[in-house]
Amino acid sequence: EHIRHIEEVCALLHEANFKLNVDKCEIARTEILFLGHVIKAGTIKPDPDNIRGLTETHEPTSAEEAFRFVKAAEYYRKFIPK
Template identity: 35%
Template sequence: MFFGLMNSPATFQAFMDDILSDFMAEGWCLVYMDDILIYSTNEQEHQERLRRLLQRLKDQDLYLKPHKCEFDVKEVVFLGLVIRPSTIGMDPVKLAGISDWPAPTTVTGVRSFTGFANFYRKFIGRYAEIARPLYDLTKKGVLFLWGNACQDAFETLKRKFSQQPLLQIPDPSKPFVIEADASK
């Protein structure tokens, strides 16, 4: 497969999804292109899953570069997230310049910031409500006027990102509360 071709990444992703589909269906394997994450609740289970994964890759003539692999770790950065046994956080490397991000002066600048912010939206409570003034600026036919509401939204999001909130892994022994907005 030639990776200079337009559909090569999609083809490779489909291939990886296909060969590891049963592992993903069992709920212990995540795959994005050539990044594979497996997780387990104990070491014995993990060793067995790792053995199965490595055998599957070998059967498909796929090989790993050991220097690019991490084994038996309690924390891993995967697709912009820091994953630990009980929490998921934002990658501090990705957040490094957030406090210095200047206020956008164009619609393109707003889209750049909201594109970044949207990736981490699940970490910010009431994200849509906070970011609404910024998204309103990107609507077709809207004149770009950076007012107090936009500045407040921008600064609030930057502040919330700098606090580096964590998502807690649910405890299945505790009750769950599910809230949904049924409007529209």
């Protein structure tokens, strides 16, 4: 089924005269890193390297640092299970 999907996508790209860079393509992978997220088996999680920067940060000492921390943490809120 995966091969059929790949063929279908390639056919659509060909019809649109869209060219792929073979060196940048990742095909038939079970996990990929894309735009700072790990995509695997129908789930999307933030890249652990990105979260590490947030969890290992020092305590904010100014209002501006606190604001930046809150905004960064707010982005990852959607990945926290309820």
